Amino acid sequence: MADFEEIYKEYYPQIYYYLLKLSSDKDCAEELTQETFFRALKSIDSFRGDCEISTWLCQIAKNCFYTYARREKITVNSDILHNEEITGKSVEEVVSDKEAYIKIQEILHKIGDPYKEVFWMRAFAELSFAQIASIHGKTEGWARVTYHRAKMMVKEGLE
Numbered sequence: 001m002a003d004f005e006e007i008y009k010e011y012y013p014q015i016y017y018y019l020l021k022l023s024s025d026k027d028c029a030e031e032l033t034q035e036t037f038f039r040a041l042k043s044i045d046s047f048r049g050d051c052e053i054s055t056w057l058c059q060i061a062k063n064c065f066y067t068y069a070r071r072e073k074i075t076v077n078s079d080i081l082h083n084e085e086i087t088g089k090s091v092e093e094v095v096s097d098k099e100a101y102i103k104i105q106e107i108l109h110k111i112g113d114p115y116k117e118v119f120w121m122r123a124f125a126e127l128s129f130a131q132i133a134s135i136h137g138k139t140e141g142w143a144r145v146t147y148h149r150a151k152m153m154v155k156e157g158l159e
Contacts, residue, residue: 003091004040004041007040007053007057008037011053011054011057012033012037014054014057014058015033015036015037015057015058015061016029016030016033016158018058018061018062019032019033019036019061019065022062022065023065023068028068032061032064032065032068033061035064036060036061036064037057039057039060039064040057040060049136051131052130052131054127054131054136055127055130055131055134055135058121058127058129058131058135059134059135062135071081077107103157103158105152106157107154107158108120108154109158110157111150111153112152114136114146115146115149115150115153116150118132118136118143118146118147118150119147119150119151119154121135122143129143129144129147130143132147
């Protein structure tokens, strides 16, 4: 149990931030983060160790969010913000520029999955390509190529 407390302390911020970006709601993210760690605690014995603990927790968090979204009948909106690598602007600058924000959302909405989701995981949740690959059950090369293609689609849409 003491080991799980350490896991909780270390990974709570990452999981909370990930869910905050998925849900765009602080209360929802907090509730889903608690649900994620509750599920993780219940199934910690089934953790095989063939991926990083953070990858495993992100997968649980993603599943919690999708369950919540289905239950509440809300549309999953992973096209939240954009990053400096694409626009050359900070997140704050993009948010303050409402036109750019709307344009980026439109572009991401048109891209579709898995590009939108991989782009989000890399750009906003700051997951490694290995973590993204593990969550999707694919190779690291697949995650890199998918992210690169998504980034190019967004750049084209902005031009």
